[in-house]
Amino acid sequence: MANFNHPNVMRLIGVVTRGIPVLLVLPLCEYGSLNGFVKRMHSVLNMNALLRILLDVALGMQYLAKNK
Numbered sequence: 777m778a779n780f781n782h783p784n785v786m787r788l789i790g791v792v793t794r795g796i797p798v799l800l801v802l803p804l805c806e807y808g809s810l811n812g813f814v815k816r817m818h819s820v821l822n823m824n825a826l827l828r829i830l831l832d833v834a835l836g837m838q839y840l841a842k843n844k
Contacts, residue, residue: 780843784836 780787790801807813814821814829821829 780839782836782839784832785839 786802788800789803792799792801810829810833814826
């Protein structure tokens with residue numbers, strides 16, 4: 777995860793391995809998870825915005841698949 781370099785894929789900032797549970801340090805997502813954002817904003821997102829979100833997710837997934 778630390779080597780990911782794509783605008784649609786979250787990168788790993790660090791890992792805390794002292795103690796249990798092991799913690800991942802990820803970038804702050806101002807609006808929370810994508811799923812939560814879409815659920816909260818479904819009434820104001822138009823079709824173009826939803827299609828853009830879907831395209832961004834697909835491009836991120838394509839990058840991940842390409843980099844195994």
